[in-house]
Amino acid sequence: MAPDTGRTEERSGRADGVRILVIWLILSAICMPLVWFVWGPHLPPGGLSDQAAGQRFDNKVLGTVATPVVLLVCTFIIYALVNWRQDGDDIEDGPYITNKVRWSGWWVGITTVTVLCLAVFGTYELENNNGAGSGSGPSPLFAASGPYLPVQVIAQQWRFTFRYPTYGGMETTSLMIPAGQEIQFNVTSLDVIHSFWAYQLGVKADANPGVNNVAFVKAYHPGKFNVMCAELCGLWHGAMTADGQVMTKADFVAWANRTEAQEAPVTKLLPKYSTVYAPDETGAGGTYYGPQYPVNP
Amino acid sequence: MAIDMSNAIGVEVPASEQVPGAPGELPPDRRRGFQLPALFGPGLLRAGVFAVLGYLLGHWFGNLLASGYQQVTNSGDNNTSIILGYLGGTIGWVAGIGVLAYPLFKMTGKEELLAPQRRAGTSRYFKYTLDHKVVGIQYMVGMIVYFLTAGLLALAVRTELLSPTSHVFGPGVYIEIVGEHGTMMMMMMTSVVVGPFGNYLVPLMIGAKRMAFPRLEALSFWLTPAAYVILLSSLWLGGFPTGWTGYATLSIQAGQGMDAYVVAFGVMAVSIILAGFNIIVTVINLRAPGLTWGRLPVFVWGVMTTSFLMVLATPVLFGGLYMLAMDRTVQTSFFTDTLGGSSYLWENLFWFFGHPEVYILALPGFAIVLEMLPVFCRKPIFAQKVAIAGMVGVSSLSFFVWQHHLFDSGINPDMRPLFMLTTELISIPTGFIFLVGMGTLWKARIRLTVPMMFCMGFFFNFLLGGISGVFLSDVPADTTAHGSFFVMAHFHYTIMGGLLFAFFGGLYYWLPKMTGRTMNQRLGKWNFITMFVFFNSTFLPLFAVGELGQPRRVFEYAKRLQTLNDWVSISAFLLGFAILLFVINLVWSMIIKPVATVENPWHSRGLEWQTTSPPPPGNFERIPIVLASPYEYGNPEALPVSDLLSPGRAPVAANGANTPTGQATTAGPDTERTS
The missing domain is CATH 1.20.210.10 (Cytochrome c oxidase-like, subunit I domain)
Structure with missing residues (x-):
């Protein structure tokens, strides 16, 4: 310890601390409302569906919580670099401070509480429908409250198709869903792992071969959305997209009935509707395993 | 805390092999028996040649094993031969560079045939x-x-x-x-x-x-x-x-x-x-x-x-x-x-x-x-x-x-x-x-x-x-x-x-x-x-x-x-x-345009700076005894970090500045003016 300078160090230290605190509080008081009120409503992925709005809410909360953290570290570092520099050839040592237990205690305490709050918040959001847009396996905890429309998403290299079991198992290349109704997506793959990403709906679910991965969504109003593959699936991964549209309920029923009738001759040739489809030697695996290869050993 | 120094001073290292970092203590070249032509001595050239040979051998073996597999005949891709080829190539590479010599000689009791690798330059x-x-x-x-x-x-x-x-x-x-x-x-x-x-x-x-x-x-x-x-x-x-x-x-x-x-x-x-x-x-x-x-x-x-x-x-x-x-x-x-x-x-x-x-x-x-x-x-x-x-x-x-x-x-x-x-x-x-x-x-x-x-x-x-x-x-x-x-x-x-x-x-x-x-x-x-x-x-x-x-x-x-x-x-x-x-x-x-550094250009207390740059073959003239933490800046009562004398000069001062005359401070790269 350097006892002679200790007291003055401490006093000037307190002044520095107060200054940093004030700058930080002012900046936070300006930036946090900006993030919440100005930026927040425009944060992705938008408000087309219940789930997208939920994700936007999470982004808003996390962004607002993150703002003071970023500001604190940046304020501190910039303050230190401006005020506590030394230049020149005579090198002077700083005060001998090896620890300040109170600081460390506060820091650990505050970060721990923040992190635990975020984990509780995230869990609540996940279980409370806002996480329903993410793939939740074959038997998800979340279940639709009312009647829902099942739609199957079949991914294969390199396109998505969509089957509607309640409309005779018809298969389409564009995804049409009604507004105001709970939709259950049953996502599966015929070959490698893909990921069904309906961006504006806030839905993302991996398409695994042999697995039925379920996600829910409820769209608020009619509108268009993009479907993309979000898991690298080979050559044309970047081009694996599809169009999607949310329609009014009446429009949807009319479209579905019309399409079902139109596609009936094709639907007849398709494999029977099932939650998963086992690829055989004629599938995307090609001749890799050979025709004699036992599919069920 | 008990600290085992036996390894640090190289007690267990046989004298006939290269003692890492201490070529000065090596016995003279005792290479006898067969003498390999330079081309076949361990090195990059031999490693490259062995790697290619290893690849070819592995590839050939893979073809021998798997060319009749159903999926190979169906797809025309023999993955076995590629994987074995790469593995053979890797083994050839490390053998060629000289990794296997010591284990092989040791196993066959011929380790004294290994020439001490006195290397510099x-x-x-x-x-x-x-x-x-x-x-x-x-x-x-x-x-x-x-x-x-x-x-x-x-x-x-x-x-x-x-x-x-x-x-x-x-x-x-x-x-x-x-x-x-x-x-x-x-x-x-x-x-x-x-x-x-x-x-x-x-x-x-x-x-x-x-x-x-x-x-x-x-x-x-x-x-x-x-x-x-x-x-x-x-x-x-x-x-x-x-x-x-x-x-x-x-x-x-x-x-x-x-x-x-x-x-x-x-x-x-x-x-x-x-x-x-x-x-x-x-x-x-x-x-x-x-x-x-x-x-x-x-x-x-x-x-x-x-x-x-x-x-x-x-x-x-x-x-x-x-x-x-x-x-x-x-x-x-x-x-x-x-x-x-x-x-x-x-x-x-x-x-x-x-x-x-x-x-x-x-x-x-x-x-x-x-x-x-x-x-x-x-x-x-x-x-x-x-x-x-x-x-x-x-x-x-x-x-x-x-x-x-x-x-x-x-x-x-x-x-x-x-x-x-x-x-x-x-x-x-x-x-x-x-x-x-x-x-x-x-x-x-x-x-x-x-x-x-x-x-x-x-x-x-x-x-x-x-x-x-x-x-x-x-x-x-x-x-x-x-x-x-x-x-x-x-x-x-x-x-x-x-x-x-x-x-x-x-x-x-x-x-x-x-x-x-x-x-x-x-x-x-x-x-x-x-x-x-x-x-x-x-x-x-x-x-x-x-x-x-x-x-x-x-x-x-x-x-x-x-x-x-x-x-x-x-x-x-x-x-x-x-x-x-x-x-x-x-x-x-x-x-x-290399510019020689001064000793300890950053005025660090770290032990690594208490020796010359670059360090001599044994790193330190002797094993140092550590006396204090390397981070005791600003503590006038701190002991030097070790009992070593800094390279050719005075004992290391508490703040890491090892030249009382300050000649290092004026020439250190960190103090070079950029204006």
């Missing part, structure tokens, strides 16, 4: 040399080459993404480039700090003459060029379409280029395990007397926690790669759903390795920055135990978070809250590092040298990288961010903005120690400023690009995102020039 850097300082330099040059290769591939990726619809490459070539860039960076850069700085500096910092296992150390380096060449050779076999994650079943479906991924990653895995194992044993056993755990430099703590991750996590990857190789060659079905396997198995195995892996790529950054901060703040490190707890905490927790990569995959959906919790808990020990950094800056006397600039850049970049990680740990927010450019920006902030900024800072800081030559500081400042600006200008917009709906690894994207993507691409090219500045500085200052 440049040629030892191209040979199987057991001196940890030579291996450190080899690693450093190797890592810079690997980094630049993968960096050029990144520029190719950004070139393609200049336009959403018109293409420079076809989709196949593009996917190959993406995979090569990602795999090269993630797999080779694992050793970017532990290899060069770990091997070079750990013995110096702990007061040892060498690493515990010099042969394993040299082998761990010589495996890296093999992995590098094998990985690049994938391009001749059509590349691999899976990126660095190698997800099954795409990896089983893929062509022969995938075999290169499997073998290269496997070879690198062995290298990583050996390097980590060596560091752990060295730090535990070879510390100088008086170097208690409390006095152990934070850098060594960081490298050791990293090494534990390497040793514990990498075998899981190796197991996964082995299964993948079996699935691809002898038709097992570990990852084939319809045959009793599961593609989830690879995802689990890969990320069980993969998440510790990303901390293997973060912890050394913490270690370097926390080691340099006290020197340039002229203050003790703040709350050293908290810093160590932070690094140990991060490395322990990293084994419990891997399924956050699989939030949308449908695997264990009910476990997501748990993985969300563990992932967010990692913010706490990571926060320790920021506490220690800020506490050390508090009321400091900061000298804003080039390494210090890189430290400050590290804190800013890692802050953004860490904060964006919180968004990814929250399942609803992750639903949009997962698999998008947001993730990609996140891990570039932590790894490139974190680890590589720390690595570059470390190079500016320790190159004078390692080479005796000093980097040009003015060019260094420009190197930092351009790198910092263009790094942020490249990767900050990518957070937005991801959140606005651009998936990773695509070669076509929405037209509305073209402006952002063009901005990013142009920034990336400028970032490339910023790194070119570093290369120019490196070549200029090290080779073309």
Whole structure:
């Protein structure tokens, strides 16, 4: 310890601390409302569906919580670099401070509480429908409250198709869903792992071969959305997209009935509707395993 | 604490072999018996010839074994021959470089036939040399080459993404480039700090003459060029379409280029395990007397926690790669759903390795920055135990978070809250590092040298990288961010903005120690400023690009995102020039116009600076006795860090300034005026 300078160090230290605190509080008081009120409503992925709005809410909360953290570290570092520099050839040592237990205690305490709050918040959001847009396996905890429309998403290299079991198992290349109704997506793959990403709906679910991965969504109003593959699936991964549209309920029923009738001759040739489809030697695996290869050993 | 010094002074090393770092004590050349022609002596030429022969032998054997397999005749792809070829090539390479000579001679009781490898001069850097300082330099040059290769591939990726619809490459070539860039960076850069700085500096910092296992150390380096060449050779076999994650079943479906991924990653895995194992044993056993755990430099703590991750996590990857190789060659079905396997198995195995892996790529950054901060703040490190707890905490927790990569995959959906919790808990020990950094800056006397600039850049970049990680740990927010450019920006902030900024800072800081030559500081400042600006200008917009709906690894994207993507691409090219500045500085200052460094240019108290630069063959004139912590800046009562006299001069003063006359202070590179 350097006892002679200790007291003055401490006093000037307190002044520095107060200054940093004030700058930080002012900046936070300006930036946090900006993030919440100005930026927040425009944060992705938008408000087309219940789930997208939920994700936007999470982004808003996390962004607002993150703002003071970023500001604190940046304020501190910039303050230190401006005020506590030394230049020149005579090198002077700083005060001998090896620890300040109170600081460390506060820091650990505050970060721990923040992190635990975020984990509780995230869990609540996940279980409370806002996480329903993410793939939740074959038997998800979340279940639709009312009647829902099942739609199957079949991914294969390199396109998505969509089957509607309640409309005779018809298969389409564009995804049409009604507004105001709970939709259950049953996502599966015929070959490698893909990921069904309906961006504006806030839905993302991996398409695994042999697995039925379920996600829910409820769209608020009619509108268009993009479907993309979000898991690298080979050559044309970047081009694996599809169009999607949310329609009014009446429009949807009319479209579905019309399409079902139109596609009936094709639907007849398709494999029977099932939650998963086992690829055989004629599938995307090609001749890799050979025709004699036992599919069920 | 009892410290076993027997290894440190080389008691157990037979006199007939090369005592690493102590050629002066070697007996004269006792080579007798047969004399090999120079061509067949161990070295790069023989290694190259043996590698080719090994490849051909393995390839032939693979054809012999598997050419009649059903899937080989059906597809025309004999993966067995490629994998055996690569393995044969690797064995040939290490045999040719001279790795196997000692074990073989030892086994047959003929070890006295081995000529003592008395080596000096440049040629030892191209040979199987057991001196940890030579291996450190080899690693450093190797890592810079690997980094630049993968960096050029990144520029190719950004070139393609200049336009959403018109293409420079076809989709196949593009996917190959993406995979090569990602795999090269993630797999080779694992050793970017532990290899060069770990091997070079750990013995110096702990007061040892060498690493515990010099042969394993040299082998761990010589495996890296093999992995590098094998990985690049994938391009001749059509590349691999899976990126660095190698997800099954795409990896089983893929062509022969995938075999290169499997073998290269496997070879690198062995290298990583050996390097980590060596560091752990060295730090535990070879510390100088008086170097208690409390006095152990934070850098060594960081490298050791990293090494534990390497040793514990990498075998899981190796197991996964082995299964993948079996699935691809002898038709097992570990990852084939319809045959009793599961593609989830690879995802689990890969990320069980993969998440510790990303901390293997973060912890050394913490270690370097926390080691340099006290020197340039002229203050003790703040709350050293908290810093160590932070690094140990991060490395322990990293084994419990891997399924956050699989939030949308449908695997264990009910476990997501748990993985969300563990992932967010990692913010706490990571926060320790920021506490220690800020506490050390508090009321400091900061000298804003080039390494210090890189430290400050590290804190800013890692802050953004860490904060964006919180968004990814929250399942609803992750639903949009997962698999998008947001993730990609996140891990570039932590790894490139974190680890590589720390690595570059470390190079500016320790190159004078390692080479005796000093980097040009003015060019260094420009190197930092351009790198910092263009790094942020490249990767900050990518957070937005991801959140606005651009998936990773695509070669076509929405037209509305073209402006952002063009901005990013142009920034990336400028970032490339910023790194070119570093290369120019490196070549200029090290080779073309070398400027000799003064002793201890940064006035550090660190033990590694209490010897000449570069250190003599035995590192120190004798094993030092450590008397105090290396961070006692500002403590007038502190003892010197060791009982060594600083090279040829007065005892080291408490503040690390080893020249009372001040001649070092006027000539140090950090005090060079830039105006």
